Amino acid sequence: MKYHPSLGSKAFDVANYIILSLLVASIAYPFIYMFSVSVSDAREVALFNVKFLPKGLQWEAYKTVFNQRETVRSYWNSILYTSVGTCLAVLFSSFAAYPLSRKKFKARSIFIIIFTITMFFNGGIIPGFLNIQRLGLINTLWAIVLPPAFAMRNIILIRTNFQQVPESLIESAYLDGANDWYILFKIVLPLSKAILATIAVFASVGLWNSYFPPLLYLTSSEKAPLTIILRRILVANEVLQSGQDMFMDSRSNSIAYQGKVMSIRMATIFVTIGPIVLIYPFVQKYFVKGVMIGSLKG
Amino acid sequence: MENILKKKQIKSKRRHLSRTGYLYDLKMNYNLYLMILPVALGFIIFHYLPMYGIIIAFKDYDLIKGYMSSPWVGLKHFISFAKDPYFPRVVRNTFILGFYSLLWGFWPPIVLALLLNEVKDGYFKRITQTISYFPHFISVVVIVGMMMEMLGPKGFVNNLLNAWGKDSIAFFNDAKYFRMLYILSGIWQGIGWSSILYLATLSGVDQELYEAAYIDGANRFQRVWHISLPSIMPTITILLILNTANIIDVGFEKVYLMSNPSLYETADVIQTYVYRRGIINKNFSYATAIGLMNSIIAFLLLYVANFISRKKGETSLW
Numbered sequence: 358m359k360y361h362p363s364l365g366s367k368a369f370d371v372a373n374y375i376i377l378s379l380l381v382a383s384i385a386y387p388f389i390y391m392f393s394v395s396v397s398d399a400r401e402v403a404l405f406n407v408k409f410l411p412k413g414l415q416w417e418a419y420k421t422v423f424n425q426r427e428t429v430r431s432y433w434n435s436i437l438y439t440s441v442g443t444c445l446a447v448l449f450s451s452f453a454a455y456p457l458s459r460k461k462f463k464a465r466s467i468f469i470i471i472f473t474i475t476m477f478f479n480g481g482i483i484p485g486f487l488n489i490q491r492l493g494l495i496n497t498l499w500a501i502v503l504p505p506a507f508a509m510r511n512i513i514l515i516r517t518n519f520q521q522v523p524e525s526l527i528e529s530a531y532l533d534g535a536n537d538w539y540i541l542f543k544i545v546l547p548l549s550k551a552i553l554a555t556i557a558v559f560a561s562v563g564l565w566n567s568y569f570p571p572l573l574y575l576t577s578s579e580k581a582p583l584t585i586i587l588r589r590i591l592v593a594n595e596v597l598q599s600g601q602d603m604f605m606d607s608r609s610n611s612i613a614y615q616g617k618v619m620s621i622r623m624a625t626i627f628v629t630i631g632p633i634v635l636i637y638p639f640v641q642k643y644f645v646k647g648v649m650i651g652s653l654k655g
Numbered sequence: 656m657e658n659i660l661k662k663k664q665i666k667s668k669r670r671h672l673s674r675t676g677y678l679y680d681l682k683m684n685y686n687l688y689l690m691i692l693p694v695a696l697g698f699i700i701f702h703y704l705p706m707y708g709i710i711i712a713f714k715d716y717d718l719i720k721g722y723m724s725s726p727w728v729g730l731k732h733f734i735s736f737a738k739d740p741y742f743p744r745v746v747r748n749t750f751i752l753g754f755y756s757l758l759w760g761f762w763p764p765i766v767l768a769l770l771l772n773e774v775k776d777g778y779f780k781r782i783t784q785t786i787s788y789f790p791h792f793i794s795v796v797v798i799v800g801m802m803m804e805m806l807g808p809k810g811f812v813n814n815l816l817n818a819w820g821k822d823s824i825a826f827f828n829d830a831k832y833f834r835m836l837y838i839l840s841g842i843w844q845g846i847g848w849s850s851i852l853y854l855a856t857l858s859g860v861d862q863e864l865y866e867a868a869y870i871d872g873a874n875r876f877q878r879v880w881h882i883s884l885p886s887i888m889p890t891i892t893i894l895l896i897l898n899t900a901n902i903i904d905v906g907f908e909k910v911y912l913m914s915n916p917s918l919y920e921t922a923d924v925i926q927t928y929v930y931r932r933g934i935i936n937k938n939f940s941y942a943t944a945i946g947l948m949n950s951i952i953a954f955l956l957l958y959v960a961n962f963i964s965r966k967k968g969e970t971s972l973w
Contacts, residue, residue, distance in 0.1 A: 360869060369875040373770050374779070380767070381786045384843065387801055390811060405814040453694040456687035463680035468691060472698060477954075480705025481946035482907075482926070483933040487716075488705045507697040537686035566794035569908050573934065584796045591800030592912055615809070622804065626797055633792050641785060644792075648851050 395419070395623035399616030418617070418624035427578070427586055428625065435582040438571075439564040442502035446560040447553055450511040455541045457512065458519035472509040486573055500574035501582075505563060511556050514647065518552040519545055555643040562633065583629050590625050712944035725940075732944035741928060749924040752834055752910070753902035759838050761898060763846050765891060768853035769883055773875070784854075787847025799912040802840055803827060827913070830920040837913060837922075841906070852894070853887050860886045892964055896971070899960035900953045925949050 362370075389409065394402050398413025406412055422428055456462045457469060480488065485504075494500040522545050530540050546553065568584040575581055627634075681688055707722070712732060714725040736742055767787070774780045790798070805811045806826040813823040826832045860882065868878050907926040914922035925945060933942025965971040 363874065366875045369773070373773055377767075377770060377774065377779075377783050380846070381783050384790060384847070385786055387805055391801065391804065405818070449694050449697060452690045456684075456691045459684075459687060462684055462687050463677055464688070468695060471695065475698060475702040478706060478950075479702065480708050481943065481950060482929055483939055483943045483946055484705040484708030484711070486934060487708055487711070487939060488701070491721075492700070503697065504701045507694065507701055512694075537684070537690065541690070562792050566792075566796075568794060568796050568912075584794050587794075587796050587800060588912065591796070591803060619804075619809070622800075626800060626804075630793055630797055637789060637792065638785070641788065644788070645851060648848075649855055 391623045391626060395620050395627055397616075397620065399613040399620060401616070402619050403612045403616030415620075418620035419628070421621050422624045422628050427581075428583075428628070430579070431581050431583045431586040432628070434580060435565060435584070438498065438501050438567075438582055439561050441498065442505060442564040443557050443561040445502055445506040446508070446511060447557050449506045450508070450515050450556060451541065451546060451553070453512045454515035454519050455537070455545060458516045458522075459537075472512060475507075476509045482573075489574055495574055496576050496580060497574075498580075501567065501570050502564070504570070505560065505567075511560070514556060515549065515552055518549045522548050551643070551646070554640070555647040558636075558640045558643045559647055565632065587625060587629055590622060709943060709947055711940045712947045714940060716940040716943075728940075732941045733948065735941065736945050736948070741923070744920070745923055745925050745928045748921055749903055749905060749926075752837060752921075752924060753905050755834055756838050756841060756905065757898055757902060760841050760845065761895065763842050764849035765853055765887070767846055768850040768857060768887070769879055771850065771854060772857045772883060773879065784847065788851070789847070790844040791848035793844070795906070795908045796912060798840060798844055799909060802836060802913070806836070827915070828917050830918050830922065833913065833918050833921045837909065840909075849894075852890055856887045856890045857883055892971075896957065896960045896964055900957040902956055903949060903953045 360366075390407075393407050393409065393411040395418050396414055396416060397407045397411045398415055401407050401412040453468070453472070457465055459465075479485070489495060489500050489504075494503075526544060527540055530544055535543075566584065567582070568588070571580075571582050571585050575585070578585075711722060711725065713727060713729060714722075715728050715731075716722070717725045771780060771783060774783070803810070806824075807813070808823060808825065812826075816823060824832070826836060864882050865878055868882055873881065903925070905924050905926065907924075907930070910922060910924050911927050911930065914927065926949065929942045929946045929949070932938045932945070961971050
């Protein structure tokens with residue numbers, strides 16, 4: 358079937374393209390602007406000459422960011438929390454999803470009810486905080502990585518996928534004497550790589566961006582992840598001590614100093630979202646997949 | 656007759672003991688139980704213990720005495736919240752912010768999906784999707800930080816205003832801008848991502864419908880209005896019901912990060928108040944009571960929205 362576009366239809370297309378292009382521009386522009394500021398000459402930044410493309414290329418701001426002890430330490434913390442938390446989330450979700458996907462597992466419905474209730478009811482901020490406190494997990498890695506590892510949403514996604522593994526495959530493994538652990542690790546998990554990747558991607562983005570749990574549970578700044586440090590720099594407007602020393606000499610020149618502070622703040626933003634920017638094009642399909650299956654299943 | 660009944664009873668008893676009981680299942684499938692055990696424990700520790708902790712809303716929680724031994728006080732905390740001088744302000748702010756977020760934030764993703772569905776050029780469509788989904792994955796700290804950079808006293812917008820000979824606007828020190836900034840940044844961050852579901856539904860619409868409408872002389876706009884829109888109506892209803900609960904459950908992290916005491920007139924919502932009273936002032940019981948009230952209202956909103964939708968004969972959650 359071929360459509361013969363009328364004049365009105367062509368006008369519709371033109372208007373549509375213009376609207377969508379404007380939307381894309383308004384979403385992309387802040388990122389481009391901030392990146393340009395982060396790599397532009399301090400003077401040009403302070404005089405507001407950088408509007409779109411960088412002027413007077415420099416990478417000093419990024420060097421400063423990576424020379425700040427606190428930023429680097431929080432970067433490592435974020436990497437640690439994200440990787441441990443993601444592994445736990447995938448592992449525990451699979452451990453729950455496999456029994457729940459087996460028809461012979463009699464207690465299935467009991468566990469499903471127990472897990473599903475948590476999707477609709479939770480204790481809230483204060484009981485959650487007191488719980489972590491009473492467990493003695495304050496200021497430990499576990500307060501950040503354990504609670505999100507137990508999420509029914511992830512279990513549902515993985516279970517749906519496990520159910521699609523051919524029953525005959527599992528039956529024959531049983532007949533050959535394999536137990537459930539062997540079947541999970543050697544047969545079911547290798548066949549479910551796509552969904553595991555989806556869960557891992559969602560979990561790691563969530564952990565990398567997590568702000569409120571670290572604010573509540575991590576009291577020492579030694580343990581702070583990047584988001585906490587970022588808030589101090591961006592929102593509370595602090596200039597980190599070690600960063601300040603880096604350009605003490607340029608302080609006399611206050612315009613250049615202002616520009617430099619701005620560049621450093623922008624550079625910090627890009628260092629934070631850097632990993633997401635880098636992996637985003639490759640994992641985008643998993644994101645979309647995740648939201649689709651998630652919604653189909655409720 | 657009696658004999659048969661007795662026989663049946665014995666039979667069913669025996670079966671219960673042998674082939675269908677949970678104990679038998681435990682023995683046969685102990686690996687499955689072993690596998691799910693740590694997860695069940697995790698759910699109990701990190702989900703059910705906090706739920707149990709809600710009882711302190713009806714007690715005067717004492718750190719040393721713990722949940723059990725702290726004295727019961729009934730509805731004391733709920734009553735004192737109703738008398739709290741900040742009660743009208745936080746409730747009003749929460750509802751206004753939530754309602755406006757729904758009012759202004761709900762339809763842009765629908766429009767975007769309808770527009771994207773009309774794009775025939777696959778390349779352009781993909782680029783638009785990729786870029787518009789991206790902000791969803793950025794930490795709320797970065798979003799607020801970016802806003803402060805762009806709108807701050809030395810930020811992009813104020814520099815532009817100054818260049819045009821206008822006065823700077825103190826976006827983050829004037830309570831009247833807070834709601835607008837909160838909602839606009841929410842749209843900016845979420846418009847692409849929220850459109851995915853609608854787009855997916857649209858891609859499943861039978862192309863013959865469009866062809867038939869075309870032959871009948873419907874123009875582009877009419878095809879969108881009479882075919883695309885009705886076909887995503889069930890999705891719209893479901894998401895609208897789900898979002899109704901968010902009228903009171905506003906995004907706490909973002910409000911907290913954006914607000915400062917000079918904005919409390921519009922920016923202090925129930926959840927931020929809970930945080931201040933509970934974590935900062937250590938009024939654990941009082942803050943738990945407020946949080947519980949918040950959750951109950953959220954659930955009621957969801958229930959009522961679902962009820963209305965079901966009465967009207969449209970899609971409903973349950």
